[in-house]
Amino acid sequence: MKAYSLARQFLLPAMVYSAIFAATSAAMFAAASAHAAAPIALRDYTRTTWTARDGAPTEVQQMAQTSDGMLWLSTSTALYRFDGVVFHAFTMPPGAEEMKAIVELRARPNGELWMADEVGGLYMMRAGRVYDRSPPGHAATVQAIAFDPDGSVWAAMTSSLHRFDGRTWRRYDAFEGGPKDQAWSVLADQYGQIWTNNSKGLFLLDRASGTFRHILAATTEGSLITSPDGKLWLAGKNDLVAVPMPPQQVPLPPPEYANRASSRSQAQFDRDGNLWSLQCGPGLCYLPRAAEHAVRGKIDLKGAEHLSQPWQLSSLAVNSVLEDREGNVWLATQNGLDRFRGNKVLAMPIPGERGVFSMASDTEGNVWVAEPAASVAWRLRLDGPAVADRSEPFQLVANDRDGALLLAGRGALVRRYRGKETRLPLPPGRDGKPSRAPLYGILDDGKVLWIASADIGLMGYVDGKWKTRDAFHFPPKVFVSAYGGRPGTLWLGCGDGSVVYYDEGKLTTYDGTAVGMFTAVLPGPEMVVAGIKGLAVMRDGRFHLLHADVPEVLRGVSGLAVAPNGDRWLNGSRGIVQVRAADWRAALTHPERPLRYRLIGAQDGYPGNAMVTNRLHSIFTSPDGQMWFMASGGIVRLDPAAVPRNAVPPEVRVATVTVGNSTYPAEGAVRLPPGSPNFQVSFVAPSLVRADGVRFQYRLAGVDADWQDGGSRRTARYTNVPPGSYRFAVRAINEDAVAGAAQADTLIDVAPALAQTWWFRAAIALLLAGALYALYRYRLHRALARTAEKLHVRMAERERIARTLHDTFLQSVQAVMLRVQAMAMELPAGSAARRKLETILDQVDRTLDEGRDQVHELRSGPDIVQAVRMAGEALQAAHATTRFTLVVANEQRKLQAQTGEEATEICLEAIRNAYHHAGGTQVQVRIAFGETSLCIYVADNGRGMTEPGIRERVEEGHWGMLGMRERAARIGASLAISSKPGAGTTVELTVPRRLAYPDSEVGNLLS
Secondary structure (H helix, E strand, O other): OHHHHHHHHOEOOOHHHHHHHOOOOHHHHHHHHOOOOOOOOHHHEEEEEEOHHHOOOOOOOEEEEOOOOOEEEEOOOOEEEEOOOOEEEOOOOOOOOOOOOEEEEEEOOOOOEEEEEOOOOEEEEEOOEEEEOOOOOOOOOEEEEEEOOOOOEEEEEOOOEEEEOOOOEEEEOHHHOOOOOOOOEEEEOOOOOEEEEEOOEEEEEEOOOOEEEEEEOOOOOOEEEEOOOOOEEEEOOOEEEEOOOOOOOOOOOOOOOHHHHOOEOOEEEOOOOOEEEOOOOOOEEEEOOHHHHOOOOEEEOOOOEEEOOHHHOOOOOEEEEEEOOOOOEEEEEOOOEEEEEEOOOEEEOOOOOOOOOEEEEOOOOOEEEEEOOOOEEEEEOOOOOOEEEOOOOOOEEEEOOOOOEEEEOOOEEEEEEOOEEEEEEOOEOOOOOEOOOOEEEEEEOOOOEEEEEOOOEEEEEEOOEEEEHHHOOOOOOEEEEEEOOOOOEEEEEEOOOEEEEEEOOEEEEEEOHHHOOEEEEEOOOOOEEEEOOEEEEEEOOEEEEOEOOOHHHHOOOOEEEEOOOOOEEEEEOOEEEEEOHHHHHHHHHOOOOEOOOEEEOHHHOOOOOEOOOOOOOOEEEOOOOOEEEEEOOEEEEEOOOOOOOOOOOOOOEEEEEEEOOEEEEOOOOEEEOOOOOOEEEEEEOOOOOOHHHOEEEEEEOOOOOOOEEEEOOOEEEEOOOOOEEEEEEEEEEOOOOOEOOOOEEEEEEEOOOHHHOHHHHHHHHHHHHHHHHHHHHHHHHHHHHHHHHHHHHHHHHHHHHHHHHHHHHHHHHHHHHHHHHHHHHHOOOOOHHHHHHHHHHHHHHHHHHHHHHHHHHHHHOOOHHHHHHHHHHHHHHHOOOOEEEEEEEOOOOOOOHHHHHHHHHHHHHHHHHHHHHHOOOEEEEEEEEOOOEEEEEEEEOOOOOOHHHHHHHHHHOHHHHHHHHHHHHHOOOEEEEEEOOOOOEEEEEEEEHHHHOOOOHHHHHHO
């Protein structure tokens, strides 16, 4: 048990020696260079499916990719577009009201999208507008569309072939050599030729005569497609037939937009010459490098890979296939979409129960891999499947210091060197016989050949003898190890977190606890250690932890390789990490800064996470420069000098600006409504490879001082933006750091809110003035309330006096009057005494009437109109040369008792002054019962006075002016006296409504 524990602690990787043996033999490189690149199998594609659960449409019929990178999809009911993130149902603009279900889509390099519907209608969409380009009287269905280099449009229809020159349509019929019935397809090839076919065969347009020549007889329905080598093929069921080309014609590849312009319903060659066919039964057939399989001008699909199981595709009912500009292959199916994207790493299938591998190379340049559970060693081939070596069970492979291949066999190490094989017996086990227990590690440090197993523990072969661990000065609990760079040296990672440099028994210890439990020690130009917490590099005798924006990327690293250009390649928990040489140097200088890297992960075909269970180095660099990565899900390889790269720059555009619940399209300048300091800008950059890998930077000029890193977010949010015009710009880079050719920008005009306008400040000033006026009104109201309270007290006193007069004095007089009347009735009629008493009684009765009138006036006040009219007429009678005029404006209203009495007295005093002192010929009185006030005007045309004279007379108390002012003050009224010498005098009394009328506020208070 102790030996097993020691062996598990010392797992010595064999593959770290690839750099040592890379230059041992020129034959290795020659053999490696002779390896042909293997055809890409379907396993080297990552399939992604979109169905209704992902928001994708169903019953997708046709596809096309426009020049902006957008993928358009037609279904039986609608048209959709897809930017790699979201499916948008496209709302048809004006001009497409009559369009039916779309059966054909074709994109033009100039950005146009042509659409054909099921009833023969043909429409062209450009810049969001749709134009009807249907042939006159169309009734036949369009089956294919082609764009002639001369600018015209060809349409293969179920009736015949048609051509549109931009103004009119022309039908090609049998008299001109064209197809005699329906046209199945039409193609404009890279040579400027126009092809079409139908049940009569294949035809080529003779531009000199304007007629079609019969080229090939065919009776099988099919479509015309081109291959990357410039050949033309007629795709039919189960096979493809090469179309004879003119002998003098130099082969040209098809234009780059050819495959993405429109999906094919039969088959499609991708840019690498792989054939994707829908004509071999349900599902999909795939034939790599199909042209190499041609026999006498015919490609048979019998040897193709066939995806025919329901779990292999979103639906086995595949309607069309398209290759986009980024090299993805799309299938339109009844249930949605399938995308096949070529992996950046190629899988090497190795049978194994657990997927725990070791790798090494031989002196002939071959790469070998062993898997202990299968106990088989395989020789890997780039041009075919791995070859198993079953001569005996092999659990482990490694290299020795001479570059020989070491295979851990049954009881011995098998050494193969330059075609010769020798055996080194393993040390005896507990039974005294050579151990047959599986080895966990083999490492040659240049002086000692180290092995470890559960049976014999750690042992070293030196000077022709196996020695136990006790013969060496080793630290305890060794987890991982690697060659130290000089013969007799090792780097060791121990269980206590220490990193030990072993130099022939001399130990130098460093602290490596920052990375947690070790997963690898990785010596090289710099000493690097890896663990479950991250990656650390030694600088100045200390290990410094590196950082990344996603920390998991640098965790669980079990392999590191340095490419010839200085790039570092790591194998970790998230996949393969590439760090450019410049970025690595920057990290060494500033390890606290985030490391810049490129991740090749699960979406790129990487299977799982880096191999760590056997604690061996998980990257092997073969003599030909290929890098092999051992992962939990298998082995993959890549050429670091030719990693597939998405070279298509993203085309970014600003889509919308959103304020609250309102969204504005970013077409030209966007003017936001007032009060919109907070808004969101949305932008898109169609990417059909890794939409989540597209990174954006944006800037709002005048707000952002520099470009803002938005990551993969497709929105930018702004808050508290002051009014003004701003230019928003956005740019993008794809997942492989290819920047867009141009940035997109739009003008955003933030209209000022009410509080931000110039006239708002004027309104504020008015509001302040209004507030001051309101304060004035408030103070006035308070003053009026106090006046009302005083009037209430006076009114109560008047009413008390009236009650007293009525209940005491008048009643007493009435009683006396009744007694006197009784006494008079006792006197003889006609007597002198009776006549005297009756005269006295009449006088007393009149006195009672006058008293009752006075009581009434005390309660309700005088009738101002009547009083003024009577006084004016009396004064006019006494002054015949001065005419009196009275005008009553509006309907007469009842006045407050106190107000009516005081106003009447003021008016009468003004009339008397005019008659007695003015010396004029006319006195005019106007009483206006207004809604807001009671206004009384008394004016004469007499001699008048000066303003100082008026003030002087008021101060001296002349002409009753002082009394008029006192009376006005008592009722809260304003009194104005204006006069000019020779122009007469005007007295104006104004009583506010609330003090004048009983139904006003003060009147209610008084009531």
